[in-house]
Amino acid sequence: MTLTRRNILTSFATAPLLLGLDGLIRSAMADNHTGTLRVAVAKASTNLDARDYVAQFQLQDLIYEPLIRYGERGAPVPCLAESWSLSDNDTRLTLNLRKNVSFTDGHPFDADSAIWNLKLWMGVADNSWINASKFFSGVQKIDEHTIEIKFTQPVPGLMYELSYVRPVRFLSPISVNEDGTLKAPVGTGPWIVQANSTSGSSFIRNDKYWGDKPSFSGIEITVMPDSRSRVDAMRSDELDIVGGGAAALTSQEADTLRRAGINVITAQGSMTMVLSFNTQRNPALAEKAVRQAIDVGYDRTAVSAVLFNGDAAPAGDLLGPTVPLSGTRHDAPVRDVEQAKQLLENAGWTGAPYRSKSGKNLSLELLVSDDFIAGSKVFGEILQQQLGEIGINVTVHSVDHASRHSEIPKREYDIAIFQTYGAPYDPFGSVTLLFLSTIEGGSDGKVALDPSLDPLIAAATEAVGVEAQLAALQVFYDKLREDVLYSPVLYPPTYWAASSRVEGFNVPPTDTEFPYRGMVLKS
Template sequence: MTTSRRIFLKGMLATPAAFGTFPIFSAIAQTATGSALTVAIMKPAGDLNPHKYAGLWGVQDLIFEPLIRYGRNGEALPCLATEWTLEEGGKLLRLKLRQGVTFQDGTAWNAESCMWNLDRWIGKDAQNWMNLSRAYESKKIIDENTIEIRFKEPVLGLLYELSFIRPSRFLSPKSVDKDGNYQAPVGTGPWIQDSATNEGSSFRRFDGYWGDKPSFERLELKVLPDSRSRMAALRAGEIDLTGGDFLAPLTANEATTLKKAGIEVSVETGTTTIVLGFNPDRNAALKDARVRKAINIGFDRAAIAQVLYQGLAQPAGNFFAPTVPMAGKPVDVPARDVAAAKALLEEAGWTGDDIRERDGKPLAVELVASEEQIAGSRAVAEVMQAQLREIGIDLTIRSIDHASRHSDIPARKYDMAFFLTFGAPYEPFGSIVGLFLSTYDNGVDGKLFVDAQNLDPLVTAVMQASEANIETALQNIYDWFQAEAAVAPLLYVPSMWAHSPRVKGFTPPSTEYDLPYEGITLSEQS
């Protein structure tokens, strides 16, 4: 597999400055009023074809629905499928489709329209980054509201993959031309797109929606590429909602400033972890677990949380946040312990009063940081540089841009580097397989740690585990991480949103790919 999941997830967000020529308020037509929720987005919604990888996920989520929806903490919730069963050891999936559902153009949702959508992507080479596409064997209609999908092998994370915003969601068969080319965004979801320009998109409520309908009639998306303009617009009542990694992200400084100004700010532990990765193959000193353990307790995670998120982020002990399903037994956050770190290095043969040496060579480690991957990572690296020097490690910092990271990290041109786990709905299997299995080509994501002899069998055991044994197999990996100090989790990235006073009942979305409109009611502008 050569196509990276992260290419699809992050690549399109690398150049928001391309829209920076807009005047600050050019995208704001009027103050948010009445029965319309106005949401900031940092770039135009783009091509919303759910079977391609071009548009904003949160906007596609308004229109297109999955068979199974990813709920909070990884709960699999019925959506266009109401029931599902796995048979033959996980190789056969039978789905009962929701009845009484129509697409926004009146086309019936049934087994035939479901199959039409699956034919457009499942089992195709371009989608083989997904386990269910790679393992796909066949499918058939049982009756108008029942289908079966057969796989060559049990599919790891099958239900989560069925929740993905793309390519797993459903388009009206009438929204393509005679050659099957996509023409318009028509789904079964609660919002119908009325217009889309470089300045924003406008939606009206689909009153024929099968589920709970939004309490407001319209949803307006306003393009504000600059974060300062989004903050000003929110404070002025020009928009109602901003935030989310892929819509219009807030920094911790912005969240704190808005909160001080009396704006409602929501901060929750997210599903992504910032992790320090080691590459012993490039730096022999890191082959010794005692050196890795010394580094792991040689710096202060609370200080790093303050630098990156002004204390809004939770320091990490586990590889995954507790918001991730099957995250394992809770592990205490490692406390900085200079004396214990020095003792570990002494035990490993690294001695000296300043920079430690062994066999005449200094204990030197390079840390690679990319501001474009994690804003503020250079400052974090400098904190670690100062603190690790106190235990005798000479840490040098190499700052690289986005393109260089995409070449250097897969090529393992680093001693240590910062990584991000994939986040829901891709966890826990996405990061465990993608970032650790040596034989899995994950493109630009690179590997957090490679140990083909000891770690690969543990990952393979997860991939082959039955439902009854999957959590035990995952725990074996987490225990190995701890015993070997193979990775150093730093922080759980917070999910941050801010909204106007007229927004009531706001709840952060289950993933960073959803736009949180559900449960919101709008009061009159004060």
């Protein structure tokens, strides 16, 4: 299996999901529909299986729940596990499961169903990027609502990993056919899938939910790939929520909605925008001096002003300050044209307007995709102009989402714009999936493909205790920084827009969630 942030989606249809969704959505958008939250997403999620790496996180989060939720700044919050304890030098995890909980098909959530789910992913080779799977030794039932998981060593980031959306969350054992295929997406969560297709999804409230029930009765999710259409629908009062990780807003779109009198919320995100250098494809990038020149050759503050209206802080590190175990903080590199020119001059790259060495021009192809990161093309044009001023000829290659997913894993680029995974997957999600050469990254690709990083990553994932983990991670972070194996760009914000019907909007702690908790819809 190849692991991706967002795989190209495949069609999915099951008997319980045969309602006429197009009609439902048109009705919801045309009528006031006061009991239904109307949300737009950029892409369809036709396969909602909790075991697969394909659906948008936000939709799966409505259905499936974890043992432990990721709270503010990574604080563990009880969910399907009421409490837990570690023993035997943190190699034995005892979980007290919440009582009187059922899946929405009526099947009980208990020790047996929990163990059935855990064995789907723990100890499975494809999931070795998750430390809890990599170091899994066994699981046993203590009683109907208590289980014990054993590990071969203490697990770095265990509490974060137990909050992941996939493949960690719990689906009903009877929602799966004998051949392993899914009958229907059934979890313990507060929402039940009523309909799902390429045009959108319909959810109704789980009135038997064990926790705080949502105050409104349904969620209608409409697939709107075009961001302008999403903004227009928001302005015409056809939507209640847009933004976040499922349908990102640019700062310009956020400003447009503000000027229209719509409530726009700006929140600090947990992802980092970075530049990847493909040292294997372009020999010039194999030179540290060239990478250094690029790193100080562009203005991060100007990029933030253009892309995010100044709301994004320039980045000096791989992971942002809100991410646990993100290491020593460094100031972002400041553009220094003379330093960049001198670095290139000293490395033998001379000439004007573009430099060359030994008959080779200093030319780079930059891969961008506005579908993947809104504003990428504009950022590419800034790089083209500013790096051109130091003698680097940059060609901007703009592609759609599908083409990026094809070209990135093949490393068919010289420079490309990436994003780290963010909460709850970091730090270990980005460290392993974006840098470990022995794990297939799928369509997400690798920020840096350097086998010398592998032992440093192994040391970090095998370190025992938070202090040792942080120390080992710092060695990895320092190696990236000292060798300029990537260029940190910005810590992007997250924009949300909410209609006048929405009260009690709370920004979720991760971009993998919709902000429905605590929300009230006015009539």
